[in-house]
Amino acid sequence: MTDDSTSDATSRSEAVFERARAVVPGGAQTGLRAQAHDPYPAAFERASGATLTTVDGETLTDYHLAFGPIVLGHGHDEVDAAVKATIDEGVLFGAGTTELEAEVAERLANLLPSVEMVNFCNSGSEATYHAIRLARAHTGNDKILKFEGCYHGWHDYVDVSVYPPADELGARHPESEGMLPAAVENTVVVPFNDPEAFRAAMAEHGDDLAGVILEPIPHSVGCLHPTGDFLDALESETDARDVPLIFDEVITAFRHSPRGAQAGLGVTPDLTCVAKAMGNGYPVAAVGGRRDLLEQAGGNNTSGVVISGTYSGHPTGLAATRETLRLLEEEDVQAHLTRLGRAYREGLADLLEDRGIEGRVVGHRSIFSVQFGATDEPRTYADVVGIDEERFREFAVGMRERGHFFTPNPYKRHHLSLAHTDDHLREYLEDADEVLAEL
Ligand SMILES: Cc1ncc(COP(=O)(O)O)c(C=O)c1O
Incomplete structure (x- = not known):
């Protein structure tokens, strides 16, 4: 050819x-x-x-x-069979709750060390969007700190400095045209694995920060292993200032371990985003984390944090997740x-x-x-x-x-x-x- x-x-x-x-x-x-x-x-x-x-x-x-x-x-036989069985019972209820939702949320809370409550959605980008909204509501602050080379989805809050060109290292590099300048301006970008730069950014922006988000092992650029001193700085600085630490485990959770990368790294984030491997190909994602942060979304859509989505907690994705997690753990x-x-x-x-x-x-x-x-x-x-x-x-x-x-x-x-x-x-x-x- x-x-x-x-x-x-x-x-x-x-x-x-x-x-x-x-x-x-x-x-x-x-x-x-x-x-x-x-x-x-x-x-x-x-x-x-x-x-x-x-x-x-x-x-x-x-x-x-x-x-x-x-x-x-x-096309894993057991996962697909679980999805087909769910379809036979009903494709979408879209009101109240289901036993499947409760069961899969319990399972995620049992598996992921930092997770106490869970809200489902359909993609990793939705999960990071929801996590940031929860973090902003909790702190009352606007700014989000992210790291160069980390991808967290397509939305304006995070699609900054994922693949900046060499002459834009250290600057805010919007990855798309059409992004809201205010969103880009409220994104603080720091090099990964640089505890000093991170501490300096926390000293400068800490009082205005709503959250710190990262891929704990950034795979959007192949693979960067986080160093121990970087992880220590992340945990101590965010704890000291009560700034939610958000682990984007969209790639790492369930692929690297049923308990997420967080279990192996020994870090306890405040919020965790999961997607991809949890459903072996079916569209499903979730934001989970500390009870007090998640409970902000417990209102009836007229108060607190609104997390919404017609297809959130879709039975097909949840049935796939239940079966995938079972296989990952048992086999x-x-x-x-x-x-x-x-x-x-x-x-x-x-x-x-x-x-x-x-x-x-x-x-x-x-x-x-x-x-x-x-x-x-x-x-x-x-x-x-x-x-x-x-x-x-x-x-x-x-x-x-x-x-x-x-x-x-x-x-x-x-x-x-x-x-x-x-x-x-x-x-x-x-x-x-x-x-x-x-x-
Ligand atoms: C680490 C990470 N976060 C978030 C996302 C966004 O997920 P989605 O494409 O499902 O919106 C991706 C997608 O590749 C990802 O790799």
């Missing part, structure tokens, strides 16, 4: 892409998904286990896993994901070394990224901003030609699921060796 391929192997995908592009901006539902059309259009018709099948009948091993939700594999999925993740990372790192290619492999448990043009372990976003984007794209294209799918975006990551096996590992490493030899 060539870069402008319309060969037989992708001709139906090409036709679907053209059809979509006429009526869907960019020919995909999100800009990040549109990147997967590069260099060949990607139109899919089936997802099963660890594979995706295109409309051209091409079967690809999926390392993208829809940006992370698929932790048990696509020790973590052991498989952790072992396999380490084997991919070590195998890839060996290949880079053997071929003398400048690059590094970063990750945690079932997540990994290969980043070209840099070697030391990244600690902060500034360590990631200069990676070799074009080389990664060539790697992604070469791997796709050999049947392995991940987006050509160099800041994104590979994910593994329970459906990935040692055979996938072997095939991946053999093919990666070939592709790296050609780079």
Whole structure:
């Protein structure tokens, strides 16, 4: 295939892409998904286990896993059966409550160390939006402090300095046109893993802050491991000023541990946002946390904090969550994901070394990224901003030609699921060796 391929192997995908592009901006539902059309259009018709099948009948091993939700594999029989059984009882009640809601909320409160109460919604962005509203109501303050390289969703409060260009490090960088300037101005941006910069920002803005939000292990830029002194500073500074600490565990919770990254890091946030892996692909998310913070939303929509949503607590998402969490706990999925993740990372790192290619492999448990043009372990976003984007794209294209799918975006990551096996590992490493030899 060539870069402008319309060969037989992708001709139906090409036709679907053209059809979509006429009526869907960019020919995909999100800009990040549109990147997967590069260099060949990607139109899919089936997802099963660890594979995706295109409309051209091409079967690809999926390392993208829809940006992370698929932790048990696509189309997991037991999760899908639980959802189908729920549909038979009623698709949407939309009034009062259900036993399923209470049960899944109890389960989240039991699993996530910091969570006492839970409010459901349908996406990670909604969860972070609600968390910030709760934090603003609690403190009476406007400003939110976030960290460079952390993504918390598309809304104006947080879509700032996720991927700032090198010449905008340290500044507020709105990620989109059309954002409300006042929202951007009320977002304080600090480098990740820099306790001194964080303390200085707290000293400057602490009295005006409504909350501090972070991905505890930022995967929006591959993987940054938080240092102990940074975590200590986060906890002590936010405690001292009664500023809610918000963990965005949209990627990390349930994928890295049924108890969230917070359990392993030993930090107790005040609010936690979860989504993605909790439902193995069904739309479901939640904000949880301290009772007094969540109870602000306990009014009847005329007082307190309004948290609203026609589809919040949708039975399909909750049935999927109940079953996914059961499987994650009972079947020790973590052991498989952790072992396999380490084997991919070590195998890839060996290949880079053997071929003398400048690059590094970063990750945690079932997540990994290969980043070209840099070697030391990244600690902060500034360590990631200069990676070799074009080389990664060539790697992604070469791997796709050999049947392995991940987006050509160099800041994104590979994910593994329970459906990935040692055979996938072997095939991946053999093919990666070939592709790296050609780079
Ligand atoms: C850490 C994190 N927070 C929030 C979000 C937003 O979630 P959603 O896309 O479901 O709105 C994402 C999405 O990728 C994410 O990775």
